[in-house]
Amino acid sequence: MLNKLQQLGAATIGTVQGLGRASLMLFGALWGRPRPVKSWPLYVKQFYVVGVLSLLIILVSGLFIGMVLALQGYTVLAKFGAEQMLGPLVALSLLRELGPVVTALLFAGRAGSALTAEIGLMKATEQLSSMEMMAVDPLRRIIAPRFWAGLICMPLLALIFNAVGILGGHLVGVDWLGVDGGGYWSAMQANVDFYDDVVNGIIKSTVFAFVVTVIALHKGFDAIPTSEGISQATTQTVVTASLAVLGFDFILTAVMFGG
Amino acid sequence: MVDIQNLTFRRGERVIYDNMSMQFSRGKVTAIMGPSGIGKTTLLRLIGGQLKPDSGSIMFDGDNIPMLKRHELYQARKKMSMLFQSGALFTEMSVFDNVAFPIREHTRLPEAIIRMMVLMKLEAVGLRGARDLMPSELSGGMARRAALARAIALDPQLIMYDEPFAGQDPISMGVIVRLIKSLNDALGMTSIVVSHDVTEVMSIADYVYIVAERKVIGHGTPAQLLEHESPLVQQFLQGQADGPVPFHFKAANYAQELMEIKG
Numbered sequence: 001m002l003n004k005l006q007q008l009g010a011a012t013i014g015t016v017q018g019l020g021r022a023s024l025m026l027f028g029a030l031w032g033r034p035r036p037v038k039s040w041p042l043y044v045k046q047f048y049v050v051g052v053l054s055l056l057i058i059l060v061s062g063l064f065i066g067m068v069l070a071l072q073g074y075t076v077l078a079k080f081g082a083e084q085m086l087g088p089l090v091a092l093s094l095l096r097e098l099g100p101v102v103t104a105l106l107f108a109g110r111a112g113s114a115l116t117a118e119i120g121l122m123k124a125t126e127q128l129s130s131m132e133m134m135a136v137d138p139l140r141r142i143i144a145p146r147f148w149a150g151l152i153c154m155p156l157l158a159l160i161f162n163a164v165g166i167l168g169g170h171l172v173g174v175d176w177l178g179v180d181g182g183g184y185w186s187a188m189q190a191n192v193d194f195y196d197d198v199v200n201g202i203i204k205s206t207v208f209a210f211v212v213t214v215i216a217l218h219k220g221f222d223a224i225p226t227s228e229g230i231s232q233a234t235t236q237t238v239v240t241a242s243l244a245v246l247g248f249d250f251i252l253t254a255v256m257f258g259g
Numbered sequence: 260m261v262d263i264q265n266l267t268f269r270r271g272e273r274v275i276y277d278n279m280s281m282q283f284s285r286g287k288v289t290a291i292m293g294p295s296g297i298g299k300t301t302l303l304r305l306i307g308g309q310l311k312p313d314s315g316s317i318m319f320d321g322d323n324i325p326m327l328k329r330h331e332l333y334q335a336r337k338k339m340s341m342l343f344q345s346g347a348l349f350t351e352m353s354v355f356d357n358v359a360f361p362i363r364e365h366t367r368l369p370e371a372i373i374r375m376m377v378l379m380k381l382e383a384v385g386l387r388g389a390r391d392l393m394p395s396e397l398s399g400g401m402a403r404r405a406a407l408a409r410a411i412a413l414d415p416q417l418i419m420y421d422e423p424f425a426g427q428d429p430i431s432m433g434v435i436v437r438l439i440k441s442l443n444d445a446l447g448m449t450s451i452v453v454s455h456d457v458t459e460v461m462s463i464a465d466y467v468y469i470v471a472e473r474k475v476i477g478h479g480t481p482a483q484l485l486e487h488e489s490p491l492v493q494q495f496l497q498g499q500a501d502g503p504v505p506f507h508f509k510a511a512n513y514a515q516e517l518m519e520i521k522g
Contacts (some may be wrong), residue, residue, distance in 0.1 A: 125345055132309060
């Protein structure tokens with residue numbers, strides 16, 4: 001019993017210390033005078049690596065999730081003769097919930113793990129140390145561009161996910177199952193609110209972007225510089241980031257749509 | 260150039276250095292030798308300000324490194340340079356860009372001048388022809404030379420070599436030995452070489468510190484050290500397997516332990 005309690009305490013202290021180190025890292029990376037001319041190419045590269053290279057998986061997943069939603073939704077709606085509500089069903093599920101959450105989970109697996117492994121390996125091969133000895137701050141040179149790339153790309157990816165998902169729903173619902181095309185769009189237009197649904201979805205996905213990116217960067221930066229340490233850190237990134245996304249999703253949903 | 264006074268450094272419970280003092284004079288090659296695992300690399304990191312000592316001062320060019328503020332430390336680091344054991348080249352850049360990296364970061368020179376500077380540094384280490392290769396395409400010795408070119412890119416006043424000879428074949432070892440000496444003399448740098456390759460170090464060092472058991476056990480010019488009376492120094496210099504530093508890790512009595520094993 002006492003042992004369990006002790007373990008719980010140790011885990012709590014560890015978590016708080018981790019949060020502290022992550023905040024320090026972020027502060028070090030973002031505090032200070034920006035140098036747009038020198039860092040521009042670095043940012044472009046990270047936007048490409050983090051954002052553009054994640055596009056394929058986002059497009060494919062978005063399409064399929066939209067199609068499945070339409071297929072599942074149709075069977076239930078048809079029982080009540082409410083097929084014309086398929087548009088809002090697909091759009092609202094995607095905008096409010098599935099778009100931000102699934103994008104964040106995919107992003108953690110695709111880009112987050114890559115960030116952790118890359119930074120962990122840089123640490124293990126002393127690249128970060130040698131950069132520091134060359135009087136170049138690795139926080140600002142390595143961490144900052146990746147942080148902004150993650151923070152900005154993920155909400156965009158979520159929007160793309162939503163758009164493709166809605167098209168996928170149209171593909172199945174209208175083109176295959178024969179729901180009226182005009183109805184699909186007009187019902188969606190009547191039932192989706194820009195602020196309540198679209199903006200809230202973007203807020204959600206910005207929060208997730210922050211959480212996933214910071215976890216990925218911190219796990220890499222804090223990794224034990226051995227092959228085992230890096231593999232652990234990569235796994236932890238995916239697990240911790242996914243759980244954090246689900247936790248934050250519940251809180252945000254409760255705040256936004258709960259009452 | 261670098262003056263270490265009463266340095267104490269602990270890692271957790273373990274004391275790495277206990278009240279140790281050392282001086283490195285300007286324009287000289289000073290070597291630090293000692294058995295593996297006594298924290299020679301740690302010492303370089305202390306001088307570079309990547310680690311903070313528990314007590315003691317590390318003066319570099321008039322600044323006390325452990326007391327510097329963050330931006331002052333970064334200013335001081337512009338005057339020093341370190342060659343890591345692995346080379347630590349940036350894997351996503353070519354050799355040319357690696358050498359150009361510190362110049363591009365710290366100066367606003369036009370690309371033509373950067374190109375000229377980089378080619379001069381690469382010529383000095385004999386890798387001008389390898390400028391377009393990626394670090395993964397280099398052999399271990401070449402990678403270390405490329406890293407050396409990067410380390411001298413901004414003509415630092417102090418350069419620290421972390422095990423520059425480890426894992427090199429005899430030819431590249433000879434090349435690096437010659438490079439360290441000639442760069443030191445030609446550019447008027449101060450060099451600190453951390454190593455346990457006795458012959459190579461003794462051939463180029465102006466002054467040698469031998470560190471073991473958390474402190475300096477002997478120091479002097481190579482000639483003085485060969486005459487040193489301490490048996491520990493002699494064991495190290497001559498590479499004897501057993502002596503004051505025992506061959507066996509601390510263990511229970513051998514015969515007794517064998518007898519206790521029951522079939």
